Amino acid sequence: MTTATAQAHPNIALVKYWGKRDEDLVLPLAGSLSMTLDALPTTTSVTLDPSAREDAFELNGEPASGERLRRVARFLDLARERAGGEPPRAIVRSRNEAPTGAGLASSASGFAALALAASAAYGLPRDARSLSRLARRGSGSAARSVVGGFAVWHAGDDETSYAEAIDGPDLRMVIVTVDGSGKAVSSREAMRRTALTSPFHDAWALSAAQSLDAMIAAFRDADVTRIGRIAESNALRMHAVIQSADPPIRYLGPASVAVFDAVRRLRGEGLDAYATADAGPNVVAICRPEDAADLARALAPLGGVRVAAPGPGATLTAGAAA
Numbered sequence: 096m097t098t099a100t101a102q103a104h105p106n107i108a109l110v111k112y113w114g115k116r117d118e119d120l121v122l123p124l125a126g127s128l129s130m131t132l133d134a135l136p137t138t139t140s141v142t143l144d145p146s147a148r149e150d151a152f153e154l155n156g157e158p159a160s161g162e163r164l165r166r167v168a169r170f171l172d173l174a175r176e177r178a179g180g181e182p183p184r185a186i187v188r189s190r191n192e193a194p195t196g197a198g199l200a201s202s203a204s205g206f207a208a209l210a211l212a213a214s215a216a217y218g219l220p221r222d223a224r225s226l227s228r229l230a231r232r233g234s235g236s237a238a239r240s241v242v243g244g245f246a247v248w249h250a251g252d253d254e255t256s257y258a259e260a261i262d263g264p265d266l267r268m269v270i271v272t273v274d275g276s277g278k279a280v281s282s283r284e285a286m287r288r289t290a291l292t293s294p295f296h297d298a299w300a301l302s303a304a305q306s307l308d309a310m311i312a313a314f315r316d317a318d319v320t321r322i323g324r325i326a327e328s329n330a331l332r333m334h335a336v337i338q339s340a341d342p343p344i345r346y347l348g349p350a351s352v353a354v355f356d357a358v359r360r361l362r363g364e365g366l367d368a369y370a371t372a373d374a375g376p377n378v379v380a381i382c383r384p385e386d387a388a389d390l391a392r393a394l395a396p397l398g399g400v401r402v403a404a405p406g407p408g409a410t411l412t413a414g415a416a417a
Contacts, residue, residue, distance in 0.1 A: 099215035099414035100140040103207035104406045105193055106131040106239045107268055107371065107379050109326040110307045111333045112248065114286050114300060121235045125303040126250045128310050129239045129258075130266060133406030135193035137204035140413075141171075141212040147184040154189050170206065170233040171213060177229075178217040185216065202282075206233030207240035211409045226409065227257035243408035247311065264317040266405065267387035269368075269380040273350035273398040282374040285337055285344045292341040299336040303329070323369030323381050330371040331355075337374070346375050354378035354397050361393055 106129040114124040150168040152159040159167070167187055175182045187209065193201045210230035214221050219229070223241055227248075230237035239246040239258040248258040280288075290296055306329045313321035337344050347355075351372060358370040358380050368382040368390050377398075382390050387402045394400055 096142050096144055097216050097414070098140055098142040099212045100138065100412050101208045101211035101215070101409055102136050102138045102412050103204045103211065103237075103240045103409035104132050104134070104136045105201065105204045106236065106246065108236065108239075108373060109322065109371065109381070110303065110310045110329050111373070112235050113303070113333050113336070113374070114290055114296065115235070116250070118287075120253050120256075121231050122252065122256050123235055123248065123250050124300040126307045127236075127239070127248045127303075128261065128307060128314075129236070129246050129248070130268060131240055131243050131246065131406050131408065132268065132270075132403040134270070134401055134403040135191075135204070137189060137191050137193075137201065137208045138412070139187065139189040139205065139208035139212050141209070141216040142186040142188075143183045143216050144186055145183040147186070150184050150187065152187045152189070155191060166233070167209070170209060173232055174210075174213040174217050174219060174229070177219055182217050185213070187212075202234040203236040203240040206230050206237035207409045209233060210237065210241065211411055215411055215414060221411070223259070223408070224257050227259075228253070230409075231256060241409045244405040245314065247307075261311070261314055263314040264319055264322070265384055266319065266322070267382050267384050267390075268403045269382065269387060269391045269394060270401045270403055271354050271378045271380065271394050271398040272401075273354065273378065274348065274376040275399075278346065278375055280344050285340070285346075285374060288340045288342075288344065289337055293336050293339040295336050295339050299332060302332055306332075319383055320367055323367065326371045326381055327369040330373075333374075334372065347372060348376050350398065351376045351378050354380070354394060357394060357397060361390065366390060366393075 108129040110128040112127040116122045152167045227238045227241040245263045246258040355370045
């Protein structure tokens with residue numbers, strides 16, 4: 096049986112992806128920009144099994160079922176469709192080092208790794224653009240985890256919505272884990288609810304596009320302070336529009352807010368740091384490399400702390416001409 100194994104890392108968005116123009120194709124309302132981490136990878140193997148009648152999925156050593164299994168099976172159906180002929184079903188085994196479904200981009204690393212492993216197993220193209228387009232169909236933010244370092248995900252159409260690398264200054268992210276449990280409302284459901292019920296949804300879409308333009312300019316100038324300010328503002332705007340849904344969804348809890356407040360206080364004391372948070376309770380502080388150790392020490396009383404640097408893109412580690 097053919098087996099391919101790939102590894103990919105989470106990415107944290109500096110300009111957030113929130114909302115889709117097309118649910119089926121996973122086309123975003125606006126482009127986004129992120130940093131792929133050198134920490135908390137997902138490792139995924141895809142084994143083709145000609146005798147299997149259904150796909151199987153194992154996550155962190157446990158058989159998956161329900162929507163989690165269906166989501167992987169739908170993704171494999173897309174890979175098989177692109178492969179042509181009658182390719183076999185697959186056994187997928189995946190392990191996350193990040194908490195699953197807790198707002199630390201485990202779905203991004205998961206589907207980026209799955210896209211590469213499945214492409215290798217089924218003989219699909221493995222260039223960065225093809226992989227990013229495929230990963231996008233499993234989880235939008237996975238388009239960015241295919242790319243190492245900093246990545247811009249273009250809104251585009253099905254052919255042109257993919258992530259590509261962008262140059263920028265060296266940054267560090269101090270990850271503060273205040274809650275490792277899974278979210279009560281998935282990002283996918285929360286995006287739908289926001290689009291359908293928030294009176295601020297259209298304003299968010301316009302603001303996100305403007306934030307991306309400003310962030311690209313800040314990256315071009317290697318201006319860490321502007322990068323941090325834009326990222327923090329963009330994150331808080333995203334959480335505001337999520338909370339404006341009906342019924343409201345609140346991902347940031349008191350412990351999350353305490354981290355934002357601590358980063359703001361440290362900034363007032365002269366440490367050039369900024370906070371962001373994806374769709375979950377955990378917070379990431381952005382800083383220069385030389386400030387990372389001091390920032391991590393200051394934030395350690397508020398949760399589990401880990402410093403991450405820009406990391407690699409998705410990598411094939413075994414099988415299918417790794």
